[in-house]
Amino acid sequence: MRVDSDILVIGSGFGGALVATVLSQLRYQVTVVDKASHPRFTIGESSTPLADRTLKRIASRFKLDWLAPLCSYGTAQDLRPHVTVGLKRGFSYFQHTAHADFQPRQDRSTELLIAASTADHIADTHWLRSTTDNYIAAKLVDAGGKLIDNFRVHQIDRSDNWSVSGCIASDAEPTQNPSSVELTARFLIDASGPGSVFARDFIRGDDTSQLKTHTAAIYGHFSELQDWNDLYVQAGGDDRPHPYVSHRAAVHHLIDEGWVWQLGFDNGVTSCGIVLDRNSLSANPLANGSGEDLWQRILRRYPTLQKQFADARLVAPSRLVVRDRLQFLRSVGAGSQWLALPSAMGFVDPLHSTGIAHTLAAVEKIAEMFSRCSQDDPFPSHRFLQAYADQVRSELLWIDELVSMCYAARFDFSLFAAATLTYFVVVTAAEKDERDGFLSVNHRELLASVGSVAQRVRDLRKKHASGVASPSEIRETVVWIRKTMAPFNQVGLMDPQKQNLYQHTAPPDKTA
Template sequence: MQQFDVVILGAGFGGSLTALLLDRIGLSVALVDRGTHPRFAIGESSTPAAGYLLQSLAAQYDLPQFEAFCKYGSWQQSHPDIGCGVKRGFSYFAHTPHQPFQAQPAHGSELLVTANLSDTLADTHWYRADVDHWFARQVAASGILYQDQTEVELQHNHPGWQIQGTRFGERIDLQANFLIDATGAAGIVARTLGIEAETEFKTHSSAIFGHFRNVAPWQTILDGQGISREDYPFNSDHSALHHVLDEGWMWQLRFNNGITSTGFVLDGETGQHSWETMLDRYPSIKAQFAEAECVAPVDGLQTTGRLQRGWKECAGPDWALLPHTAGFIDPLHSTGIAHTLCGIERLVTILEQHTGQGTLTEALANYSDSLQVERTLIDTLVACCYRSRHDFERFRLSTLFYFAAATSYEHLRFHEQQRPWLLCADDERFRQAVTDWYELVSREDHRADQKTDWLQTARELLAPWDRVGLFEPAVPHMYYYTAAPEAEPR
């Protein structure tokens, strides 16, 4: 039997990075995973906040090998063999069923929001099979005990844990003072403890997704239809590309290895909406997939039930869930990587500062609360967009609540040296502003809608957090730069 300060279950990038950070602060750590790398994983779109957080963690804990992954240029220079995509920002295109995509006056069916000044400084799409594998290899190279392909059973000793399992027929027996669950939807620790699942969400979506080769670039479809891209601040294929649809939306993330991550996210259950029926409804998107083939997962496209999940407790005196295990809402705003890194930073700081001090339980209770408040804010931000999607101007205004949150977080974190919760979720006034907007866009009284000045209402609600001129783009719907300059990493 081997004794550890901390055992981490799950060797995705979050579990692996947490193991390395805890090792750096002097705790004995083991990392256990039931699978092996490389493997298919979804959730690939990074953001400025994610890049800044990873850079900060690499500097604070002396892990310089991770700094290259913070920006596209340094990634390509240092690790051209690890799959990656360039992400200049977010792009959105509104479609009408059974009609080719049509540009509207003043870009009324388009929205491009720039996060970075150049491809070199751009954010990235993480080809997770490569990235997670590289992170796990860093754990193995550091001398931390890393056991993959290991099925485990847990016993809670109040306090402490016994982790028993088998690997290639051999018995594994570990003891841990503290257990971290990085298993995502599996949620093995929460299930073992009988934690109650969260079931109340404003968003209700499901997905059909996979990795494809030979997806035609969206810009070639636009060119073929004679739609001008002259006002675009960047190549829309170098972004988290969103097709906004009657049924929900579609994401497209391009990697430099020829693979495109793509999926339909539908409002409600997938039901009668198959991949083929969705393509048939949107001819311009169908044209992108004329030559495409699904290459992962190995058994073909993956269909989910309801995406929203969560636990009502996310930490206890001797255990904690990482954010993606604590819950998930929807990929619409690309919050996954940043949320994981934000939670890792918070949890490692707690374990470093409070272990053995008699204050650990209270600090972990605050950590649990923070994850649930962040999850609720993300849920409300996403639900606003779903409620608004049939009116693209209203949808655009709903996205501005996310962009106000993201840019305010960047400013507070990297200019004022504060550590706010993700997307300023610890700002009660901001949460209330988002809730007020959600209630407005959720109304079914269309007569009231006609009396609402949506632009002015959004402007007034967001005024305290509009640091980058969200309501005054030089070209309608085209944002040439939104990140605060002082937050740009060197």
């Protein structure tokens, strides 16, 4: 079989399928290939106000009425049974101590709750990606786009056009004589993530060593997980002042080894993972034994988490996924007649739920570039492609700065809260004015202030490791961070009187 197209997209996750749909709306002939088929398990599931706003603009501009409901929890219910989501009212953080029950305190010094919306119906969502990706890919096909599942790339060549040879062969149903496919296209988009076959053949450099964040992860989807808020109340916590039910959010349980994420979906499934901070561990905990063994060993160290998971069972995939390092950064993100989505250029960490928003921001950039093209010059120039790649790279490095700062602060929860709220100062500023790029990456004064905060946090981390960081110095640093970020703090974050509970940080479109 031979397929000729204007544009070939490798990867049919929501980013690849959506950019293909948008380009089809711009009257390009687009073919999407993927090594697997939908629906399939994947993570990267937590949306944000920035993501929802970008999605809404894309849906409006390209008349994708079927896409717009994903922008909020209330309207996402209209997509059932095709799409499953979960309610995300904000970001919840809880500090655990090894070999001790979780201990709520009157001063809220072991918790941090940051509302991202003021009501359920306008709230953000967790995307059960097996359903959302399948939904968007199906809409691409409905609109006339071509999708080839279970495609194995054998070779990618470039002369005047791109030429990709491969075959269709499912892992689930291997055949003795897989059907051969020859694909040609004038432009190529890599949306295939960290395991990119395009990068393998066409990108020689790797810049992962430039990233400060260094984490590993074990994860899967569970059923029968006990609601965290019930355990919080059982432990003596008063949940009445909380801005939302604490587990109706992106939940972060901080532990010595890193943190545990929990994202609940409406079908009773919860996405759970343990992220391991390799910078703070003396040895690689994944070097020996299985992911399941390590999962259980870690849970046993934290009695309240062990109790929460007592009846939970893994439902997808068949075994826990183990990733020895989550981070990667490729040296090149675009070239002559090709570009990569952020997920194929690099990835930092799930700590601040930046993945969906970052991908959608790139889709919008790509749509803008291609919408400016003409029949005589139908593809973006090298200058525009290089500017796109440079921008996405700077965004990845900026995310790394924000995330690694928070990891460096984990040794003290008050310092971690200050570092995390520094991130939310950045994101709430970006929500009010997106002209400075994704997460205000082009706002030089903001970047300089955050850089000084990050450096002071890292210096204090070094002193802590040497046993010379005093409680008074940590308190002074928290006060200094508050003053340093005050010029950019537009929503009242870092207010000691709030006792780590923030109800009014939502942008206007997330306020009822």
